[in-house]
Amino acid sequence: MEVCRNDDDLGFLLMRFNQRDTSAFATIYMDFFTELHVYANRLYCNTSESAADAVQEAFCYLWERHDVIFDSLTKIKAFLFVAIKNRYKNHVNHLGVRQKYKDAMERETSFVEDVLDSELATSLLEYVEYIPDPEGKVMKLYLAGLDAEEIADHMKLSIRTVYNAKSRAVGMLKKFFSLGNR
Structure with a gap:
């Protein structure tokens, strides 16, 4: 769950992030890690891969992409969700487990629902x-x-x-x- 900030703070954070400022990156990492980890856990639950590793790799990929500039924190989050999903697809394809991949995709209702479920789970854990x-x-x-x-x-x-x-x-x-x- 994103920490409440005013528009000026968010704009400044986004500007610093786009310049690849390490403290801005750390702030975004802390803000989004839990939601992304919940999502990665769902994808990687039946594999030997670590959900935390998947999230960290997505953040590393984001950090290395100096050519990508974001105009909102929501787009950064979406980029990270897609990076995790793509890493999962590559992992499944690499193993050659096409039937497992097909079954996993049939179980997955939709990308948007997964994002909403992970945000809800994060909120639930915070309220508890x-x-x-x-x-x-x-x-x-x-x-x-x-x-x-x-x-x-x-x-x-x-x-x-x-x-x-x-x-x-x-x-x-x-x-x-x-x-x-x-």
């Missing part, structure tokens, strides 16, 4: 940080893939308490999202 414990901890464990029994064992709670905490956490998330989308 604001939920107080025990609800916050229960939700974090659910999002980490644990089921109710595992969470109950881990937190030394009854399963009913885990379900109730999850329900309250979902209610809090609904409020956070409804306030955040105004």
